[in-house]
Amino acid sequence: MNQSPYPLERELGMRYYASDAEGIGGRLRSVPGDFRVEEIPLPEKGGTSGPYLICTLTKTNWELQHAVKEIAKRLGISHRRIGWAGTKDRNAVTSQRISIYNVTAGQVAGVRLKDILLEPFGNANEALSLGDLKGNRFDLVIREPDTPDPGERIQEITETVRDGVPNYYGLQRFGAIRPVTHKVGKWILRGDFEQAVLTYIGLAYPAETDTVKAIRSEFYQSRDPAPALRSLPVQMNYERAMLHHLHVHAGDYSGALRELPPKLLSMFVSAFQSYLFNCALSLRFDEGYGLSDPVPGDRLLFANGRTDTATTSNLAAVSLHIRRGRCSIALFMPGREKMDPKTEGGRVMEELLAEYSITPEDFGHASAFVHTKFEGAWRPIALKTEIESALEGSSVRLKFTLPPGHYATTVCREFMKADPVRMI
Structure with a gap:
């Protein structure tokens, strides 16, 4: 694994690349249309009845919180009556579902905002909440690569992404212009x-x-x-x-x-959780362990939702399961839930929390203040996906799908290995 030379990435805990290949450089999001995201909704969200109107929101170059507030203003309602499953990028063309409490399709049809299209889809008995989605499809263009013939590098990095790259939280999690x-x-x-x-x-x-x-x-x-x-x-x-x-x-x-807004308040705390995850993952690499190298005490997440723990006696079997894509090593995202310091991920995170003088009880106090539960969770350390790549003139187009909570810029940074400001 190679280390990132960029101070901003290192400050946010994103200190390693998985691939040894040189990056192609270039720039992402030269125009919003270079970064397209289509949310993959859960099939059960959106029926024929219920007080929540489910709409498809397509926006260009809008920050989601601001778009929601403007939509609410046009509808004459509180922005707190609008829910969504995922927070999408600003400098992009994005399509996603939102829920609006107690409004009609006719009222929505009267909303007129530049670069926003709001289309009623159905009704539901519950509002959309963060995480109520299957994933996201991405269609991205990297312009002005640093090399005139990036084909060989693209192929090598594509294979690396298929095998797995560090599942870092991307720059936009912390604030693209002001990562605070x-x-x-x-x-x-x-x-x-x-x-x-x-x-x-x-x-x-x-x-x-x-x-x-x-x-x-x-x-x-x-x-x-x-x-x-x-x-x-x-x-x-x-x-x-x-x-x-x-x-x-x-x-x-x-x-x-x-x-x-309450959702923005909750994002502050969850962003610190994300920061701790990035730091813990890089610390693992500091110790010489890779994405597919289990050590005794590692928590394992299986595709069917089952969990297990790596031990001295099962390391060979666990390594085989990881190589075949049946499970992934996970690190703990801290919250109100007590950590198990016996696990490798729990030990590392416990040390980081002690460094910042933060306890599980502090997450409980934050939950009461923000009105959001911060229970803690296990997150896979590797991001894997199939990439469809193509050279289009002097630009590179990438198409891929990611599960919820995974970042397209985490994939792009492997290809570009450029200053992160060239991705925002």
């Missing part, structure tokens, strides 16, 4: 709401304009919301809502956080 989401989540878990607000509003990043960076930095230093509220652009509505709350209710940082 996990940092806010860390402070929420530690119960320091002031630092959570200061991080979300005040932490500046190089990709922003000099004006915005200066406004953020001044607020971070002064804690005074008034100048930032006067100066921040109108479109930065989340920051402005928090600043307005602080202007009216001085020092109420927990109240300022509650100005954000």
Whole structure:
């Protein structure tokens, strides 16, 4: 395995590539149409009756939370009445299902928004929730590769992806322009709401304009919301809502956080879980273990949902199962559930949580604050998929399907091995 040379990837725990082949470089998302995502819905979601109208939402260059708020505004309802199964990329053309409580197809037909198409599909008795999907289909174009003849590299990397690459959470999980989401989540878990607000509003990043960076930095230093509220652009509505709350209710940082949509609040904590997973996976590689190298204590996930544990006596059989695709080694995503330090994944994650002074009880407190359960879960360490690749002039097209919670950029970074800013 090769290490990533890029500081941003290393900061987010994404420190390794699986393939030894040189990357093709290039740029992803030169235009939104270069990154197309089609959600694969669960077949049982969407019938003929029920209070929730299921719609297909197709959007171009819209962040999902903002799109939902604008749709709700046009319908004259709270955005909290809209649910979805997966959060899709902004700089892309995406198609997915959403549920809207207590509206009619006729009302939806009246929604007119640029680059948004909303089509009623059916009705359901329950709202869509995160994870209510089978997966996603991707159709991606990488433009301007660094090599004039990338065919051989593409073939080698395609075979590597088929065998498995590190199942990292991608850059967009943490914020493409400002990767601070996990940092806010860390402070929420530690119960320091002031630092959570200061991080979300005040932490500046190089990709922003000099004006915005200066406004953020001044607020971070002064804690005074008034100048930032006067100066921040109108479109930065989340920051402005928090600043307005602080202007009216001085020092109420927990109240300022509650100005954000509940799903965004929950994403902060889940992003920190994702960050810990990335770090734990890279630590495993540091110790010399690969994606298909089980060690005693590893938790195993089988395709049929069964779980098991690798032991000294069954390592040969486990290795065979992994090679044949019957199971995968998994690492623990921490939550309120107590970890088993006897497992390899539990040991590594326990050490990381101790480093950040976070306990399972902290996830319980965050659950009460955010109103979202953070129970913890096991996640496969390897991402595997069949890739359909083609050279189209000077560009490379990739088509593949991934399960829920897996990131297309994790596949693309293996092909490109480029600065991650060229993928956002």
